[in-house]
Amino acid sequence: MKITKKTIIAAVAATSLTIGAIPAYAATPAKTVKAPTAQQQKDSKVVTYAKSLIGTPYKKDGTTKKGFDASGYVQHVYAKFNVQVPRTIKDIYKPGKNVKKPQQGDLVFFDTKNKKPREANFVGIYIGNDEFIAVTVNKGVSTQSLKADYWKKAFLGAQKAPTTPIKKAPVKKK
Template sequence: MRFVFFVLIIAFYIGGCSLPQNVNYTRINHNIDKEVRLRTIANEWKKTPYVLGGTTKRGADCSGFVQSVLAQFNTRIPRTTKTQLASGVKVSRAKLKTGDLVFFKTGRGPNGMHVGIYTSKSKFIHLSTKGGVREVNLNSSYWKNRYIGARRY
């Protein structure tokens, strides 16, 4: 009886070590996940009024919005547009990825610059001086002519 019990235990042990069945693995595109999360967060800021120096949903400027959103991705960046442009890794326009910061010379604000967050397909989100977060096309005549660079953090 002990021998039968011993054989059964060995059989179960060896059976548990068999090769797994064919498993289909799904490739995760982390860029798409990041884009979806970025759009979701931006949507929460949709009605935020433009307030120079602000960093909250009660009122923010473009760089405060960008800083607050990237903080939700555990990415710390400087506070102002000027210092955001001066740091980070320079990225060419052709190699933009979701989450990269895009900078513009608008002539508005204390330093005449504006910043947004690249989403995909030549689009970026930003907090408009007219109030509210918007997604716009980087290649529109207004933004295309004012583009000055991009940074990756």
């Protein structure tokens, strides 16, 4: 029997695993983990900030931490990251790029009035695991499940997270 360096290393590793000198996970090859993209990192920050506002009450036409309506909330969250979002749900829905599988930070749209033709009248921010965060009249800023019958029936679709930077007003020179 020919003993090679590879055979000796395998025998030492097996013996070490058996006696517990090396944890079992150390003997398995490491998985390659891709670093999150800049967009994914931004999305995570968006979701973290969006969640920090849970409990903020609903306020008709609200756009501040004192109270939000659905579009005012989305607009406020993205403004924190210098991203411009239109004020109304219809205007937010128009230019978006539809996606089949939303990612964290993408927008989810609903027709809660069930009119024909269907049109977007409610928006939330997708946070993963079939959940989104939005402002409802009864609960204010709260998490919701896309699997709930109410939201399943009203669901129109998802769109990529907005990315248009907020334009700063030019500084007037005196």
